[in-house]
Amino acid sequence: MNSSENDRAACHLRWVKQYGHVFVYKSLLNSDRLSTVDPKALNHILANPMIYYKPSHLRLTVGQLIGEGLIFAEGAAHKRQRRIMGPSFSLGHTREMTQIFLRKAIELREALGVQVDRIPQSQPINIAPWISKCTLDIMGLAGFNYDFHSSTDSGEGESTDELARAFAASNRTGQGYAMMQLLFAWIPPLRLVMFDRATRTADKAQKTMRRIGRRLVEERKRDLAESLASGDGDARTGKDLLSLIVKANMSVDVPPEQQMTDSEVMHQIPTFLVAGHETTATGLVWSLYSLSIHSDVQSRLRTELLQVGTDTPSMDELNSLTYFDAVVKECLRLHSPFENTLRVAQRDDIIPLSKPFVNRAGIAKDQILIKKGDGVFMPILLMNRLESIWGPDAASFNPERWFNLPEATGSIPGVWGNQFSFLGGPRSCIGYRFAVTE
Numbered sequence: 001m002n003s004s005e006n007d008r009a010a011c012h013l014r015w016v017k018q019y020g021h022v023f024v025y026k027s028l029l030n031s032d033r034l035s036t037v038d039p040k041a042l043n044h045i046l047a048n049p050m051i052y053y054k055p056s057h058l059r060l061t062v063g064q065l066i067g068e069g070l071i072f073a074e075g076a077a078h079k080r081q082r083r084i085m086g087p088s089f090s091l092g093h094t095r096e097m098t099q100i101f102l103r104k105a106i107e108l109r110e111a112l113g114v115q116v117d118r119i120p121q122s123q124p125i126n127i128a129p130w131i132s133k134c135t136l137d138i139m140g141l142a143g144f145n146y147d148f149h150s151s152t153d154s155g156e157g158e159s160t161d162e163l164a165r166a167f168a169a170s171n172r173t174g175q176g177y178a179m180m181q182l183l184f185a186w187i188p189p190l191r192l193v194m195f196d197r198a199t200r201t202a203d204k205a206q207k208t209m210r211r212i213g214r215r216l217v218e219e220r221k222r223d224l225a226e227s228l229a230s231g232d233g234d235a236r237t238g239k240d241l242l243s244l245i246v247k248a249n250m251s252v253d254v255p256p257e258q259q260m261t262d263s264e265v266m267h268q269i270p271t272f273l274v275a276g277h278e279t280t281a282t283g284l285v286w287s288l289y290s291l292s293i294h295s296d297v298q299s300r301l302r303t304e305l306l307q308v309g310t311d312t313p314s315m316d317e318l319n320s321l322t323y324f325d326a327v328v329k330e331c332l333r334l335h336s337p338f339e340n341t342l343r344v345a346q347r348d349d350i351i352p353l354s355k356p357f358v359n360r361a362g363i364a365k366d367q368i369l370i371k372k373g374d375g376v377f378m379p380i381l382l383m384n385r386l387e388s389i390w391g392p393d394a395a396s397f398n399p400e401r402w403f404n405l406p407e408a409t410g411s412i413p414g415v416w417g418n419q420f421s422f423l424g425g426p427r428s429c430i431g432y433r434f435a436v437t438e
């Protein structure tokens, strides 16, 4: 696939071609929004999360649905949460989770095998819902030791699990609910007279998610206390992210004012579901699509994978497969599940540039002045596809490029794989190792 008019990055790419690597456009309520693909500028914005917050309209909408977990916490609260949660996403813990990824992948293979045997050869199977079920199950088990059993559910229709149903309902009502919350934020008295169906459904779903979330946190705290009291250390506590976070939070090394509250810990459950379920599912579906239209890549990858003598390789065995690594990187580069992200300056700032731009008065400037309240648009997908960085075949699927990367890719301020898919800096994707291994 190349960057056609319908492509997800095409509009922004056109603007960059027309207006250059730094430009400002009008956004919500006539506010100014800076857009840039300048690596130094992006690095500065990402390195300063105390100046650049996520837009308040997102906190008022999606944030209301999932709570102030890591995605929507800002400033000191974000720093505190991230410090406690960071070690739970380490390489060592991810290695231990690989067995969950493999078990669920094998279950998915078996479920798809049944489908293939059941329906006529000529009939296509829509793989997207199956992948989505699989990544939901993985997030449940690895995230908080909760089995949604969705990949072994009958296939169609609503899940039989209460938490999965509540999460799906809150996703379904998301847009209507978001609109209502925005309206209420702009015109508060409306809250008294309008209470629509989306709000009611979202409220009900939230109550269910919070009830189950509270129970899961209580269980983890009790397990840890019992395990420590029994004298065998924490040997019996779980290895899921929630258990690891509860344990890190209760460590004697963490002063009380640096601990996360129970409610913050609980809000990480919907946070993981939102951040780690559809993102990986989207990445996987695009990967399978890419392989389906590039049969040469598919064959070469299959040959490499068949050399692995087991269905349950370790993370290190998987990491040693060089062509597999190149394919994963290329899929996440070309079809980054996150297309872009936004920030809003909390105070006036000066953003440095690696390349000057010429302003309306014809003067070359090597920095941008930004005013408190101005927005910043960070084009993730476009950074992964800029010809000035990746070369003339930037829009093509070509895993070979990873064996001879252009030097310019080193300038992208991304946390993983010379690309921008997981962003960079203190607010980069905390789950990138988890996602890549999955």
Ligand code: HEM
Binding pocket: 070, 071, 072, 082, 271, 272, 275, 276, 277, 279, 280, 283, 336, 337, 338, 341, 342, 380, 421, 422, 423, 426, 427, 428, 429, 430, 431, 432, 434, 435
């Ligand atoms: C291919 C899959 C994934 C992609 C492409 C992805 C990408 C991203 C990006 C771009 C951000 C930054 C968003 C922003 O600041 O505007 C982010 C943040 C985050 N991601 Fe991921 N992600 C993926 C999977 C996961 C998984 C599996 C988890 C959890 C297990 C996860 C947890 C998070 C969390 C908690 C944040 C917020 C971090 C913070 O603000 O400190 N993500 N992700």
